[in-house]
Amino acid sequence: MEKYITVIGLEIHAELLTKTKIFCNCSAEFGGERNSRCCPVCTGMPGTLPVINQTAVEYAVKAGYAFGCEINKFSVFDRKNYFYPDLPKAYQISQLYYPIIGAGAIPIEVNGKKKDIRINHVHLEEDAGKLVHDDYNGVSLADYNRCGIPLIEIVSEPDMRSAEEAMAYVEQISLLLQYAGVCDCKMEQGSLRCDVNISIMKPGDKEFGTRAEIKNINSIKSVGRAIKYEERRQALLLEAGKKVVQETRRYDANRDATKSMRTKENAHDYRYFPEPDILQVNLTDEQLAAIKAKLPxxxxxxxxxxxxxxxxxxxxxxxxxxxxxxxxxxxxxxxxxxxxxxxxxxxxxxxxxxxxxxxxxxxxxxxxxxxxxxxxxxxxxxxxxxxxxxxxxxxxxxxxxxxxxxxxxAGYIISVDMDKVASVIDSILTENASQVQQYASGEKKVFGFIMGQCTKSLKGVATPKIIKEVLEQKLEAASAGAAVEVETAEEEQGRDLSKLTKYTNPDKYVPSKDGDYMVMVGTDKLIKEFALSDALNNVGKTVEFKACVHRLRKMAGVAFVVVRTANCTIQTVHSEACKDSIQGLKEGDFVWVKGTVQENPKDFNGVEIVLSDIRLISTPAADLPLKISQGKLNCSIDTKLDNRVAALRNPYERAIFKLQEGLVHGMHEFMRANGFTEIHTPKIVAQGAEGGANIFRLDYFHKNAFLNQSPQFYKQACVGVFDRVYEIAPVYRAEKHATSRHINEYIGLDFEMGYIDSMYDVMAMETAMLRHIMEYLKENYKYELTLLEVDVPNITEIPSIKFIDALTLLRGDNAAGGKKFDLDPEDEVNLGKYAKEKYNSDFIFVTHFPSSKPPFYAMNSREDPKEAYKFDLLFRGLEITSGGQRINDYQEQVDKMLAQGLDPADFESYLDAHKYGLPPHGGLGIGLERLLMKLLGRNNIRETSMFPRDINRLIP
Known part of the structure; x- marks a missing residue:
C-alpha cells in the first residue's frame, strides 16, 4: 500500500446499559425468549407514542464527557426512513441535524506514536430488531427484543490511516465507555458494533477516493482484517484501471473478505425529517454538572x-x-x-x-x-x-x-516443626547418598532433585524457603567435611578423559575413486541400526553397536552402564578389561560398545551385555536439565515441553512417539493393501475447507491465503482420478484457547474413497483400518506397549447411533425439539461410557448430524433432508474422527453452498471436480494425536504431540 494512502472513518454503535428501552418501558436486558421483551411502542403499532428515557440521555452525556466532547444543551430527534424486516415502524428514531454530543478527540498510540482521532459528533438512536435464520427449518424469523434498545453512534472524522490506528481507536472508545459505566462493550453480544468507511488515495491527491462502508463488524480483530482486505481490493481495482464503487459491504470472517450488499445510500435516501412525537431535549447547566459529577x-x-x-x-x-x-x-x-x-x-x-x-x-x-x-x-x-x-x-x-x-x-496448611524438618531431610540424604556425593564433588545441579524429594516429604510441615535453608546447611556441611567419596564423573571442566579410548572405525565406508577428481558412492556398505532383537537373537555371542550412555550405576566391585539406542535401553555390565574406561564415562556420552550377550531374567529385556570394550564417540557440552534416567519424568507438561529436546530422551517419552510411528505405519500398510493411492496436498490454500473463525490467515504476496484446515477439497478432486486416496500430513486450526483437547497444528489421517453406496461403507473401512492398526501395534511394538502399559482395544464391530437418538439417550425425549447441532465434551464422555457398558466397545459412531451444520460438502440425507450423511467416531469418550458421504452432483453442491450463505464463485476450483464428474464418494479425517492420547489413557493432547503448537507455544 506504499503507493496509496488509506483514509478511514468509523461509526461505532454502543448499546447503553439502561434497564429499559429508549422510548418505552420494555426490559433492555440482553437475551430472553424471542419477542418476549417488546410492546406496541417498540414494535410501532398505530396509536402509540414514544417517551424518551431520561437515563439514556444521561448516559449519552456521560459518554460525551468521557470522550472529552462538547455537550449540546439542545438536541432534536429525527426519523430515518427505510424498509427492512427487522424495523417494524419502517423508520428509525435517530438524530441527524442536532445531535446531543458535539466534537471531541480520542488520543491513541500505535507503535510508540501518539495521535488524536477527532470525533465529529455522537448521537442517540434506537436499535433495530434482529433477524434469526433458522437453517434447520429453512426459514428466517424476526426477534424484536433488541428493537428500541438505546444506542449512541460515535462518528469519527476520517483521521485514521491504517488498520492498526482503527483498532487502537475502537479499543480506546470501548475502554472509555466501560469506565464511564454506560456500555459493557461485549462485541460478541452485539452491544458494540462498528461500521468502517474506507477509501484510498494517491499521495498528493487533494480529494479522498470513493469510499466503501463495511457494516456491523463485531470484533476488533475483524475491524483490522476487514480494513486490510478492503485496502488490497480497492488498490487492485485502481491498478486494473477500474473505479471503486460507493457501496455498502459486509465482512465475512470465515473467508477474510468483504462482499457487496448494496450501493451506498446518502442521507437524502433516508428522507430524514424531525420526529413529531418527541419534544426537543433541553439540558440546563445544573443538569450537566450533576451528570458530570457522576462520572467515575x-x-x-x-x-x-x-x-x-x-x-x-x-x-x-x-x-x-x-x-x-x-x-x-x-x-x-x-x-x-x-x-x-x-x-x-x-x-x-x-x-x-x-x-x-x-x-x-x-x-x-x-x-x-x-x-x-x-x-x-x-x-x-x-x-x-x-x-x-x-x-x-x-x-x-x-x-x-x-x-x-x-x-x-488438602493438607496444604504449613505448621513448622523444625525437629521433624531436620529428621526428614537427614533420612532423605541417607537414601540419596549418591546424589549427596555428587553435590559434594561440585555437581550442584543435583540440588534440585534432592530439594524436590524433601519438599514432597515435608508438605504441610514447612515452607520451601525453610526446607531450602536447612537442606543447604546440611549439604554444605557434608561437602566441607568431605565425608563421602565421589562415585560419578567430575565436572566437565576437570573431567579426565585420558582413560577413555576415542572411537575410530578402520572399516568405515570410503567411496571408490574414479579418476583424479571423482568418487563413486555406492550402496554396498550401509550402517545398520542396532535393535533389541539383535541382542535377543545372539545370546552367548559378541555384538557391537553405537549408543548413548543413559544411566551409570557404580557399586562396590561392579558397575552397570545402561545405554540407549533408537529402539530400546539395554543394560551392560563392566568387565575387568574395560574397568578403567567406565570410570571416565558420564551420562549423555555417545559411545561404541562391544560385549557378549547373556541372559538375565531379572532385567526388563531378559538380557544384558558383558562389556569387553567401550569407546567414546562424543560428549555433551552441558548436562541435561531433566533427570531422564530415573523412570517416568516426574514433572509438569509445561516443564517437559520447555525442555522438549531433553525430555524426549527419556524412554517413556520416546516410547510415546514410537507408538505414534506405529499408528502411521499401520495405516500406510492397510491403505496400500486396500488399493488407496497416497497423495500430497498443498498446505497454503485460497479457501478454508471448514470455514469458521479457527483458520490461520496469510498474506500471500498481497493475496488472501490460509493454512489448510484439511485436505478435503483435494481428496475429493483426486477421487475422480485414483478412486481411493489417502494422506498423512499436518493440518491447522487457529484454536483461541489452550484446552487439553486442542492444538493448532496436528497430524491428520485422511482418506477418501469412491463408488460407495452409503457412508456406512466409509465407516466399515475405518473399522477395518483401526482393527488392522491395533493388531499392527501388538505385533511390532511390544516393547513400547509393555513399557507404557497400554490397553490396546480389540476391535470386531463398532456400535453406531444417530445424533438425535444420542441426544434422546443422554437428555431424554425432549432433546429432539432442541436446536443442538453438535455434541458437548460431556456428551462424548457419556456416550463413551454407554458404549463400554452396553457393548464392551471403546468406540462408538454418531451419525446423521443436522444438515444445516457445516461442512457444506456433506450430502443431505435422502430419507430426511434435515439430516446429513455425516458421522463422528468417539474413542473412549473423545471425538477422533469426522467423516461422511460427500456431495458428488455439481448442482446439488452449488445449492447447498447457497443454502449455507456461501458464494459458489469463491469455490470455482473446488467445483471443477464436480462439474467434470465425480463418483459417489465419502471419506474421513482422524486426529493422530487424539487417537494416541486416548490409546495411552492420557488427559492432555500435548503429551502426544512431539512439538505442540498452541496459543501460548511457538517453540521449541
Whole structure:
C-alpha cells in the first residue's frame, strides 16, 4: 500500500446499559425468549407514542464527557426512513441535524506514536430488531427484543490511516465507555458494533477516493482484517484501471473478505425529517454538572494511581487498566488484602492464565475478590506454599469455595516443626547418598532433585524457603567435611578423559575413486541400526553397536552402564578389561560398545551385555536439565515441553512417539493393501475447507491465503482420478484457547474413497483400518506397549447411533425439539461410557448430524433432508474422527453452498471436480494425536504431540 494512502472513518454503535428501552418501558436486558421483551411502542403499532428515557440521555452525556466532547444543551430527534424486516415502524428514531454530543478527540498510540482521532459528533438512536435464520427449518424469523434498545453512534472524522490506528481507536472508545459505566462493550453480544468507511488515495491527491462502508463488524480483530482486505481490493481495482464503487459491504470472517450488499445510500435516501412525537431535549447547566459529577474514575486517572500510589510497573498497570472487569476485581481484592504488588502479580499470572485457558468466565466467576485476596495472603504469610496457592486457586476457579478450607482439607496448611524438618531431610540424604556425593564433588545441579524429594516429604510441615535453608546447611556441611567419596564423573571442566579410548572405525565406508577428481558412492556398505532383537537373537555371542550412555550405576566391585539406542535401553555390565574406561564415562556420552550377550531374567529385556570394550564417540557440552534416567519424568507438561529436546530422551517419552510411528505405519500398510493411492496436498490454500473463525490467515504476496484446515477439497478432486486416496500430513486450526483437547497444528489421517453406496461403507473401512492398526501395534511394538502399559482395544464391530437418538439417550425425549447441532465434551464422555457398558466397545459412531451444520460438502440425507450423511467416531469418550458421504452432483453442491450463505464463485476450483464428474464418494479425517492420547489413557493432547503448537507455544 506504499503507493496509496488509506483514509478511514468509523461509526461505532454502543448499546447503553439502561434497564429499559429508549422510548418505552420494555426490559433492555440482553437475551430472553424471542419477542418476549417488546410492546406496541417498540414494535410501532398505530396509536402509540414514544417517551424518551431520561437515563439514556444521561448516559449519552456521560459518554460525551468521557470522550472529552462538547455537550449540546439542545438536541432534536429525527426519523430515518427505510424498509427492512427487522424495523417494524419502517423508520428509525435517530438524530441527524442536532445531535446531543458535539466534537471531541480520542488520543491513541500505535507503535510508540501518539495521535488524536477527532470525533465529529455522537448521537442517540434506537436499535433495530434482529433477524434469526433458522437453517434447520429453512426459514428466517424476526426477534424484536433488541428493537428500541438505546444506542449512541460515535462518528469519527476520517483521521485514521491504517488498520492498526482503527483498532487502537475502537479499543480506546470501548475502554472509555466501560469506565464511564454506560456500555459493557461485549462485541460478541452485539452491544458494540462498528461500521468502517474506507477509501484510498494517491499521495498528493487533494480529494479522498470513493469510499466503501463495511457494516456491523463485531470484533476488533475483524475491524483490522476487514480494513486490510478492503485496502488490497480497492488498490487492485485502481491498478486494473477500474473505479471503486460507493457501496455498502459486509465482512465475512470465515473467508477474510468483504462482499457487496448494496450501493451506498446518502442521507437524502433516508428522507430524514424531525420526529413529531418527541419534544426537543433541553439540558440546563445544573443538569450537566450533576451528570458530570457522576462520572467515575477514568482509565488515565486509574493508571496514574496504579503507577504512583501502588508502585506497579507501567506494563502491569496498563494491563490491568485495559481490562476494566479485571481492574475492578483487583480493586475489590485490595480491600481485603492491601498488597498491590502481590495481588496484581497473582491476577496477571494465575487469574489471567486461567481466563485464557477458558477455565474462568468473567461473567460467572465462582469466587469473590475477597477469596482471591485470601489465597495471596496465605502464600505471602507462608501459611501455604506458592505452588499450593495455585492448586487452591485451581479448585476455586472450578468449584468456588473458601480458600482456607480448601487448603486445610488438602493438607496444604504449613505448621513448622523444625525437629521433624531436620529428621526428614537427614533420612532423605541417607537414601540419596549418591546424589549427596555428587553435590559434594561440585555437581550442584543435583540440588534440585534432592530439594524436590524433601519438599514432597515435608508438605504441610514447612515452607520451601525453610526446607531450602536447612537442606543447604546440611549439604554444605557434608561437602566441607568431605565425608563421602565421589562415585560419578567430575565436572566437565576437570573431567579426565585420558582413560577413555576415542572411537575410530578402520572399516568405515570410503567411496571408490574414479579418476583424479571423482568418487563413486555406492550402496554396498550401509550402517545398520542396532535393535533389541539383535541382542535377543545372539545370546552367548559378541555384538557391537553405537549408543548413548543413559544411566551409570557404580557399586562396590561392579558397575552397570545402561545405554540407549533408537529402539530400546539395554543394560551392560563392566568387565575387568574395560574397568578403567567406565570410570571416565558420564551420562549423555555417545559411545561404541562391544560385549557378549547373556541372559538375565531379572532385567526388563531378559538380557544384558558383558562389556569387553567401550569407546567414546562424543560428549555433551552441558548436562541435561531433566533427570531422564530415573523412570517416568516426574514433572509438569509445561516443564517437559520447555525442555522438549531433553525430555524426549527419556524412554517413556520416546516410547510415546514410537507408538505414534506405529499408528502411521499401520495405516500406510492397510491403505496400500486396500488399493488407496497416497497423495500430497498443498498446505497454503485460497479457501478454508471448514470455514469458521479457527483458520490461520496469510498474506500471500498481497493475496488472501490460509493454512489448510484439511485436505478435503483435494481428496475429493483426486477421487475422480485414483478412486481411493489417502494422506498423512499436518493440518491447522487457529484454536483461541489452550484446552487439553486442542492444538493448532496436528497430524491428520485422511482418506477418501469412491463408488460407495452409503457412508456406512466409509465407516466399515475405518473399522477395518483401526482393527488392522491395533493388531499392527501388538505385533511390532511390544516393547513400547509393555513399557507404557497400554490397553490396546480389540476391535470386531463398532456400535453406531444417530445424533438425535444420542441426544434422546443422554437428555431424554425432549432433546429432539432442541436446536443442538453438535455434541458437548460431556456428551462424548457419556456416550463413551454407554458404549463400554452396553457393548464392551471403546468406540462408538454418531451419525446423521443436522444438515444445516457445516461442512457444506456433506450430502443431505435422502430419507430426511434435515439430516446429513455425516458421522463422528468417539474413542473412549473423545471425538477422533469426522467423516461422511460427500456431495458428488455439481448442482446439488452449488445449492447447498447457497443454502449455507456461501458464494459458489469463491469455490470455482473446488467445483471443477464436480462439474467434470465425480463418483459417489465419502471419506474421513482422524486426529493422530487424539487417537494416541486416548490409546495411552492420557488427559492432555500435548503429551502426544512431539512439538505442540498452541496459543501460548511457538517453540521449541
Amino acid at each position: 474514575e477514568m482509565p488515565n486517572v486509574r493508571l496514574a494511581r496504579y503507577t504512583g500510589e501502588y508502585k506497579l510497573s507501567k506494563v502491569d498497570a496498563q494491563t490491568l487498566v485495559n481490562n476494566k472487569p479485571i481492574s475492578d476485581f483487583f480493586e475489590e481484592a485490595l480491600k481485603t488484602y492491601n498488597a498491590p504488588k502481590s495481588v496484581s502479580a497473582f491476577i496477571l499470572t494465575e487469574f489471567m492464565r486461567r481466563i485464557n485457558l477458558g477455565e474462568i468466565d468473567l461473567d460467572n466467576i465462582k469466587f469473590t475478590p475477597e477469596e482471591l485476596a485470601t489465597v495471596v495472603k496465605l502464600a505471602d504469610e507462608e501459611k501455604i506454599s506458592k505452588n499450593d496457592a495455585k492448586a487452591v486457586f485451581r479448585v476455586m476457579a472450578e468449584n468456588g469455595g473458601d480458600p482456607e478450607k480448601i487448603a486445610k482439607d
